[in-house]
Amino acid sequence: xxxxxxxxxxxxxxxxxxxxxxxxxxxxxxxxxxxxxxxxxxxxxxxxxxxxxxxxxxxxxxxxxxxxxxxxxxxxxxxxxxxxxxxxxxxxxxxxxxxxxxxxxxxxxxxxxxxxxxxxxxxxxxxxxxxxxxxxxxxxxxxxxxxxxxxxxxxxxxxxxxxxxxxxxxxxxx
Amino acid sequence: xxxxxxxxxxxxxxxxxxxxxxxxxxxxxxxxxxxxxxxxxxxxxxxxxxxxxxxxxxxxxxxxxxxxxxxxxxxxxxxxxxxxxxxxxxxxxxxxxxxxxxxxxxxxxxxxxxxxxxxxxxxxxxxxxxxxxxxxxxxxxxxxxxxxxxxxxxxxxxxxxxxxxxxxxxxxxx
Numbered sequence: 001x002x003x004x005x006x007x008x009x010x011x012x013x014x015x016x017x018x019x020x021x022x023x024x025x026x027x028x029x030x031x032x033x034x035x036x037x038x039x040x041x042x043x044x045x046x047x048x049x050x051x052x053x054x055x056x057x058x059x060x061x062x063x064x065x066x067x068x069x070x071x072x073x074x075x076x077x078x079x080x081x082x083x084x085x086x087x088x089x090x091x092x093x094x095x096x097x098x099x100x101x102x103x104x105x106x107x108x109x110x111x112x113x114x115x116x117x118x119x120x121x122x123x124x125x126x127x128x129x130x131x132x133x134x135x136x137x138x139x140x141x142x143x144x145x146x147x148x149x150x151x152x153x154x155x156x157x158x159x160x161x162x163x164x165x166x167x168x169x170x171x172x173x174x
Numbered sequence: 175x176x177x178x179x180x181x182x183x184x185x186x187x188x189x190x191x192x193x194x195x196x197x198x199x200x201x202x203x204x205x206x207x208x209x210x211x212x213x214x215x216x217x218x219x220x221x222x223x224x225x226x227x228x229x230x231x232x233x234x235x236x237x238x239x240x241x242x243x244x245x246x247x248x249x250x251x252x253x254x255x256x257x258x259x260x261x262x263x264x265x266x267x268x269x270x271x272x273x274x275x276x277x278x279x280x281x282x283x284x285x286x287x288x289x290x291x292x293x294x295x296x297x298x299x300x301x302x303x304x305x306x307x308x309x310x311x312x313x314x315x316x317x318x319x320x321x322x323x324x325x326x327x328x329x330x331x332x333x334x335x336x337x338x339x340x341x342x343x344x345x346x347x348x
Binding site: 042043044045050051052053063066068076096104108109110114169170171 | 216218223227238240247270279281282284328
């Protein structure tokens with residue numbers, strides 16, 4: 001095997017490679033970058049929301065964006081069985097514009113153009129236990145974790161279970 | 175095998191039992207009733223919407239309900255590959271109340287209590303090619319198809335592809 005090929009193979013090892021057999025649908029890293037998860041559109045969606053914000057919205061303002069949150073099937077099954085997220089849990093957040101008045105839709109909103117693609121990973125190597133990534137709406141094949149603690153401090157303070165906003169996700173609440 | 179057991183087994187045959195091997199995730203019938211699909215929460219979600227309506231909404235009225243649409247993985251893969259829905263395609267529609275101002279959410283809406291569970295099946299035995307079912311928000315283990323053509327006439331007139339509202343579903347549009 002050529003040296004460059006070996007280093008690619010070594011760089012793409014999944015999280016927890018030294019521990020129990022990692023989930024095939026778990027996060028993959030290229031060095032310290034999270035590789036954009038392939039095929040996540042087949043993963044379970046735990047919840048959708050429109051325009052969720054942490055500050056009071058101005059009446060009559062635009063509806064905001066749709067959020068749709070996927071999780072890898074292994075972590076979903078584990079959480080449904082145990083109430084705990086395993087190391088290597090990966091959530092994918094898609095943002096879509098709120099589209100309206102297309103076709104027969106005279107009122108309400110549906111998911112229009114995608115405008116964001118982000119992820120969070122439960123990772124025991126991280127100081128906070130979780131890391132957060134942005135793929136610039138898919139333009140980045142891999143991304144480094146956001147360097148500051150802003151994502152996590154809010155998730156930790158308000159996420160109902162293990163820094164995850166389970167309270168907003170019907171398929172994890174039930 | 176006792177006679178009543180045989181009749182249960184025979185009644186639960188999947189669609190197209192006499193044709194090519196049916197998809198394991200396809201619809202199952204108990205006589206002429208569609209059995210509520212088990213494990214559909216693991217299926218791909220093709221789109222989410224809030225308050226979509228076919229008539230003009232009154233400004234300031236409530237936001238309506240969230241719709242979330244799942245499809246069986248076999249049909250999803252077939253459609254992504256060919257642009258066609260196979261016989262035995264099953265869509266599941268969940269409706270959730272639009273919940274607001276919980277936890278840190280000061281604006282916007284997320285999926286609250288589930289208030290509806292419906293399904294549509296592409297079924298070559300049906301005159302219209304599709305049939306539509308309601309499970310009374312999960313209370314019914316199985317359901318007969320809605321007897322009138324109201325569902326289908328709208329789907330047929332406005333559904334972009336094969337009576338399906340593909341135009342509202344980002345994961346089928348792309």
